[in-house]
Amino acid sequence: MSMSAQAVAMSAPAVSTHESPHQALDKAIAEVSAHAEEWTRLDVSEKARLLRSLFPRLAAEAEGWVRAGCAAKGLNPDDVESAEEWLAGVDPTVRNVRLLAESLEAIAARGKPALGHGLEQRDDGRLEIEVFPASMLDKLQFAGFTARTFLEPGVTEEQARERQASWYARKDPRPSVCAVLGAGNVSSIPPMDVFYKLFAEGRVCVLKMNPVNEWVGPFLERALAPLVERGFLRVVYGGGQAGKYLVEHAGIDDVHITGSDKTHDLIVWGPPGPERERRKKAKDPVLKKSITSELGNVSPVVFVPGPYSESELAFQATSMASMITNNASFNCNAGKMMVLSKKWPQRERFLALLGERLARARPRKAYYPGARDRYQELTAGRARVEKYGEAGPDALPWTVIRDLDPTDKGERAFSTEPFCALVSEVSLDEADPAAFLAQATRFCNDTLWGTLNAAITIHPSQEKDPAIAAALAKAVDELRYGSIAINHWPALVYALTSPPWGGHPSSTLENIQSGLGWVHNTFLLEGIEKTVLRGPLTVSPKPVWFFDNKMAHQVGRKLVSMEASPSFLKLPGIVLSALRG
Numbered sequence: 001m002s003m004s005a006q007a008v009a010m011s012a013p014a015v016s017t018h019e020s021p022h023q024a025l026d027k028a029i030a031e032v033s034a035h036a037e038e039w040t041r042l043d044v045s046e047k048a049r050l051l052r053s054l055f056p057r058l059a060a061e062a063e064g065w066v067r068a069g070c071a072a073k074g075l076n077p078d079d080v081e082s083a084e085e086w087l088a089g090v091d092p093t094v095r096n097v098r099l100l101a102e103s104l105e106a107i108a109a110r111g112k113p114a115l116g117h118g119l120e121q122r123d124d125g126r127l128e129i130e131v132f133p134a135s136m137l138d139k140l141q142f143a144g145f146t147a148r149t150f151l152e153p154g155v156t157e158e159q160a161r162e163r164q165a166s167w168y169a170r171k172d173p174r175p176s177v178c179a180v181l182g183a184g185n186v187s188s189i190p191p192m193d194v195f196y197k198l199f200a201e202g203r204v205c206v207l208k209m210n211p212v213n214e215w216v217g218p219f220l221e222r223a224l225a226p227l228v229e230r231g232f233l234r235v236v237y238g239g240g241q242a243g244k245y246l247v248e249h250a251g252i253d254d255v256h257i258t259g260s261d262k263t264h265d266l267i268v269w270g271p272p273g274p275e276r277e278r279r280k281k282a283k284d285p286v287l288k289k290s291i292t293s294e295l296g297n298v299s300p301v302v303f304v305p306g307p308y309s310e311s312e313l314a315f316q317a318t319s320m321a322s323m324i325t326n327n328a329s330f331n332c333n334a335g336k337m338m339v340l341s342k343k344w345p346q347r348e349r350f351l352a353l354l355g356e357r358l359a360r361a362r363p364r365k366a367y368y369p370g371a372r373d374r375y376q377e378l379t380a381g382r383a384r385v386e387k388y389g390e391a392g393p394d395a396l397p398w399t400v401i402r403d404l405d406p407t408d409k410g411e412r413a414f415s416t417e418p419f420c421a422l423v424s425e426v427s428l429d430e431a432d433p434a435a436f437l438a439q440a441t442r443f444c445n446d447t448l449w450g451t452l453n454a455a456i457t458i459h460p461s462q463e464k465d466p467a468i469a470a471a472l473a474k475a476v477d478e479l480r481y482g483s484i485a486i487n488h489w490p491a492l493v494y495a496l497t498s499p500p501w502g503g504h505p506s507s508t509l510e511n512i513q514s515g516l517g518w519v520h521n522t523f524l525l526e527g528i529e530k531t532v533l534r535g536p537l538t539v540s541p542k543p544v545w546f547f548d549n550k551m552a553h554q555v556g557r558k559l560v561s562m563e564a565s566p567s568f569l570k571l572p573g574i575v576l577s578a579l580r581g
Contacts, residue, residue, distance in 0.1 A: 014184060014211035014369045018237040022245055025206075028234035029177065029251040032204040035231030036175035039204050044168060047199060048104035050226050051097050055564045057223045058097070062090045062560060065219040069187055072215050073328065074365030074394070079553065084327055086556025087545060088495065089187040089216075095563040096192050096497040099134060099522035100199050107168050113523050115161055116149070127151040127160055131523055131531065134498040137566050141574065145492075147499045147533040150477075155527040165524035167202045176253045178203040179246040183258035183294075184212030185330040185368060191220055192497070193256055194233060196519040203254055204232045208246055210259070211239050212368060243267075247287065254290045261295040261512050268509060280510045291509075292517030294502055296332040296417045297450030297481075299323075299490070302440045304433050304472075305344035306459035313346060315538040316457055316487075317353035320423075321361060322547040323455075323489050324398060328364035329421045330371070332514075333453050333483075333491045336417065337424050339440050343431035351400070351425065358388035358398040361547050364421065366396045371420040375399070378418055396421040403427070406443055415449045433462055434471035441475045451504035452514035453483040453490035460537055476532055480504045482514065485533040489545065492533055498522045499531040541578045549581040 020028070069085035070077035103113035118130035132147035133139040151160055167173060178197045182190035190207055197203045209217040214237050227233040236242065240263075247255050247267055257264055269276045270286045279285060301320060308316070323335035340347050366372060375396050379385050384402040391397040404411055404426040413424045428443065430436040437456075444454060456475065462468045476484055482504045483493040493499045500521035503514030505528070518528055542548075544555045554577045562570050 014239060016211040016214060016237050016239045016242070018214055018217070020236040020238050020242055025236055025238075025242060025245055025249070028206050028236050029246075029249055031231050032206055032234055033177050033251050036177055036204045038230075039198070039232050040173050040175045040202060043108075044104050045108040048101045048108065050230070051101040051104065051199070053226045054097050054224060055094070057225060058090065058094050059560075059564060061219045061223045065090055065187065065216060065223075068215045068219065069213075072213065073367050080550055081553075083544070083549070083552030083556045085187065086553060086560060088327065091556060091559050091563060092495045092497055093188045093191050094560055096188075096195055096520060096522065098563055098566075099498055100195055103165070103522050103524055104199065107165055112161065112164055115164060116523050116525070119157065119160075120148075121157065126153060127155055127157060129160070129523070129525060131499045131525075132496050132533070134496075134522075135566065137562070137568065137571065140571060142535075144539065145488075145533065145535040147493060147496065147531055149500055149525055149531045150529045151525070151527045152505070152529045160525070160527060163526040165200075166526060167200065173202055176201075176203040177251055178205050178254040178256055179249075179252045180205050180207045181243050181246070181255070181257040181259060181263075182207055182210045182213075184210030185327065185332075187213055187216040189258050190216070191224065193258060193519055194224075196521070197254070197256060198227070198232065200521065200524055201254075206234045206236060206246060206252070208236050208238060208243055211237075247289070252289065254292075255287070256292045256517070258294045261515075264291075264293050264295055264512055264515070267291070268512075283510065285509060293512065293515035294332065294452070294519065295512060295515040296419070297452035297514050298336050298414065298417050298448045299333055299450070299453055299455070300337045300339050300440075300444045300448055301335040301455040302339040302437075302444070302457065303341075303344070303350070304456065304458040304462060304468075305341040305346075305431060305436060306433060306462050308346055308350075308459055312459070312538055313350050314353055317350060317357055318546055318548065319489060319543075320354050321357035322545055323491070324358065324421070324423050325361045325364070325547045326491070326545070328366060328368075329423075330368045330419055331491065332417070333489070333494060335423060335455065335489070337413070337426060337448060339443060340425060340427045341431055341436050342427040342429060347427065351402075355386060355388060355400070357548070358400070361389065361398060363389040363391045363395040363397055365394050366420060368419060371396065374416070374418055375420045375422055378413055378416060378422060399423070400425060406447065409447070414447050417450065433458075433465075433468045437468075437471040437475045441478050445478070445480050450514045451480050451482060451507050452502075453485070453493065454479055454481040455485045455488070455490055457487055457537070480506045481530060482518075483531050483533070486535065487537050488533065488535045490533070491545070492535075493531055494520070499533070500525060500528045501531075505529060542581045544578065544581065546581075551577045551581040555581065
């Protein structure tokens with residue numbers, strides 16, 4: 001199992017400007033509790049109609065939502081910089097609503113959603129379910145991309161179908177209230193976490209906004225008004241004390257947190273010290289309620305040494321730069337550890353191309369609390385730190401820490417999620433691609449903290465070699481991550497919403513790593529081990545998530561319209577904008 005995460009102090013903790021007093025929290029819990037039984041008994045068709053009623057409200061709030069996000073993050077809402085809020089905020093939220101509604105309508109009509117869009121039983125008995133593309137429009141917009149969810153070993157097709165959407169098969173489900181502690185970095189996380197708890201697990205929700213992005217709370221309250229008005233959802237505000245009050249409240253049955261493993265362990269095991277360690281050893285948590293979580297990652301990006309052309313190297317360097325710069329690198333799926341081969345002849349060229357791209361990317365406002373502390377802690381005393389861009393008083397330069405020692409078990413960069421404008425590079429000894437994949441798998445599993453997501457870049461010619469192809473398949477099977485992306489950024493798994501998103505199930509409450517449980521997962525699968533997304537080594541037109549796509553904001557707007565009301569007639573407009581990117 002990976003190392004434990006190390007802590008870095010925060011000089012600027014988030015402070016809520018809309019703190020809900022305890023009386024308001026009591027009232028919110030009481031109101032959703034009063035409607036929990038109604039939600040449990042509500043016909044699945046009515047739940048689908050509630051979801052579809054959100055579309056016009058989400059559309060009405062989209063522009064204000066994006067502008068408020070840009071203001072909070074120091075972005076220009078009127079140019080391409082606004083693309084992040086369209087693509088990571090509004091668009092996945094709308095897509096999640098639509099795909100969940102389609103699954104609930106399938107349950108109403110047939111008792112179960114479709115079991116993905118294809119199922120394969122491998123020679124070893126494992127089941128792989130195709131969860132993307134989820135439609136013909138997906139297939140046209142993401143030509144060459146697929147995502148498959150691997151079920152846990154031993155799960156049969158009969159069991160997979162029986163367990164799917166199991167909450168809707170219960171004869172007498174118990175009403176339940178969930179406290180959702182929202183993430184502060186990406187504005188789609190809080191609503192999508194709520195959707196999963198409501199529509200997959202059958203729990204009414206009290207959503208506490210994170211102080212960092214509580215600006216999105218009013219937009220969500222208006223957009224999700226049909227759920228609020230029926231008493232199935234309440235949105236509250238506050239920092240750590242409000243969160244503590246909620247999770248300890250007698251009216252709360254279940255907790256979901258997206259955030260820090262430190263916060264998770266404080267909730268579950270109490271303050272650090274001998275008593276916490278005693279409780280962990282005895283498996284006696286302070287919190288006696290069920291809890292699910294998504295808690296970050298030192299996300300590895302593994303580059304298999306291979307015969308890449310200059311254009312292929314350039315594409316992958318732009319992809320890597322996009323993983324680093326998106327959202328000022330305040331993403332749990334941001335690329336944080338490049339894993340290369342010392343003997344890869346193109347290593348220095350790739351890193352030079354990456355540096356050129358980081359130099360072109362405007363340094364971003366370091367809006368997340370503690371970013372400068374983490375940055376200084378992780379860069380101090382380093383032999384080789386490369387910085388790109390002139391950082392202002394509220395920004396940090398894009399930074400690459402080079403030449404980490406893969407054998408140094410005390411290396412803080414292996415156990416601390418930077419959550420700032422920082423990426424590290426470590427290079428392994430193996431030159432042979434198959435041997436390198438095996439070594440990289442061991443390094444990621446045994447040295448890096450976290451189990452959320454990983455990426456592998458590999459040249460297509462290498463997959464034609466049976467030995468390398470077998471090594472790749474073995475690495476994908478053995479890597480302990482909830483999402484693995486081949487040739488692209490694992491954030492796609494998050495944004496597509498039909499795949500499950502969460503940490504690898506090898507995590508435990510005692511060693512939580514990236515968390516337990518799944519969200520998104522619009523096919524409502526159970527018995528999940530991981531999702532594997534594959535795409536071509538290079539794609540054209542330029543991906544909309546690339547940092548230098550000049551039309552990303554326009555494409556983002558059009559994608560929101562497409563997700564709310566899919567139509568082949570909208571596709572040409574998206575393609576034309578994409579071609580100009």
